[in-house]
Amino acid sequence: MKFGNTRDQDRMKEVLKEAVPRIEGADDGSCRDLWPVLLRRMEEHPASHWPKVHLLDLAMLAGLAALALFVPVSIPVLLYYL
Amino acid sequence: MQSPASDVLMEFRQGDPESVEAAFETLYRQHQRAVYGWILRIVRDPSGAEELTVETFWRIHKAHERFEAARGFEGWARRIATRVALDWLRTRHASSELSVECLAELPSPNVGDPAIAAEIRLRTAQAFRRLPPALRVAAVLAVVEEQPHKVVAEALGISVTAVKVRVFRALRLLRKDLKRQGITP
Numbered sequence: 192m193k194f195g196n197t198r199d200q201d202r203m204k205e206v207l208k209e210a211v212p213r214i215e216g217a218d219d220g221s222c223r224d225l226w227p228v229l230l231r232r233m234e235e236h237p238a239s240h241w242p243k244v245h246l247l248d249l250a251m252l253a254g255l256a257a258l259a260l261f262v263p264v265s266i267p268v269l270l271y272y273l
Numbered sequence: 274m275q276s277p278a279s280d281v282l283m284e285f286r287q288g289d290p291e292s293v294e295a296a297f298e299t300l301y302r303q304h305q306r307a308v309y310g311w312i313l314r315i316v317r318d319p320s321g322a323e324e325l326t327v328e329t330f331w332r333i334h335k336a337h338e339r340f341e342a343a344r345g346f347e348g349w350a351r352r353i354a355t356r357v358a359l360d361w362l363r364t365r366h367a368s369s370e371l372s373v374e375c376l377a378e379l380p381s382p383n384v385g386d387p388a389i390a391a392e393i394r395l396r397t398a399q400a401f402r403r404l405p406p407a408l409r410v411a412a413v414l415a416v417v418e419e420q421p422h423k424v425v426a427e428a429l430g431i432s433v434t435a436v437k438v439r440v441f442r443a444l445r446l447l448r449k450d451l452k453r454q455g456i457t458p
Contacts, residue, residue, distance in 0.1 A: 203444040204416050206451075206458045210397035211417050214317065217310035222323065225309075226301060229327050233334060 282342040297334055308354050314418045315358040315410055329354040348427050355428040362406035400450040404443055411439035
């Protein structure tokens, strides 16, 4: 699929490559061992064992509870649709 | 018969807590360099890339239950890393400026007066940094780093056509910005 003037695009690509050079050997580059940093991070913010509840679900539950409380006739209808 | 690599992925996905931790460390050791390299290509800042590598693996660990072993770890990690890097670029978008010291490290192109060439390169690099991060990431990966469009699309969670559109828009905005400064590429 081609977009617009191909010659202009190719020229801009060349200009960009000259201004922002490629990072050579990025995958093999030296990167210090970050495992200790990661472990510290995981200890500071342990994963919660509680299941994640979406805010929208909570809001809907609160709405249904309020409806059942203030309009008790709606309870059988709600139960029917459960 | 399952390979040891897929055993690690399965344990990471649904093992008991101890197996998950062990599998996570194995995956970290296998993929740290690749993830760091990918992030470095996007943010172009070694210390920022280290910080974001930690953030990426932390998110990977948190999301291990959502991991689909059949789809492979590398692409999934790359996608999370790209999102993390994009968020980082968005927060730094307004403040980041390329210094003259950075420019001194760039290789010289083969054009006329070196001072003028350097000035053009500096302005181009600065204009590139002013692009919206979503366009910049697509252009830097597809054009500068010459990554296949399919890989870029998977990492960004968009189609190959959408990658091409983003690259096209990035180059067009870059050209306009340079023209405004009186530079006709």
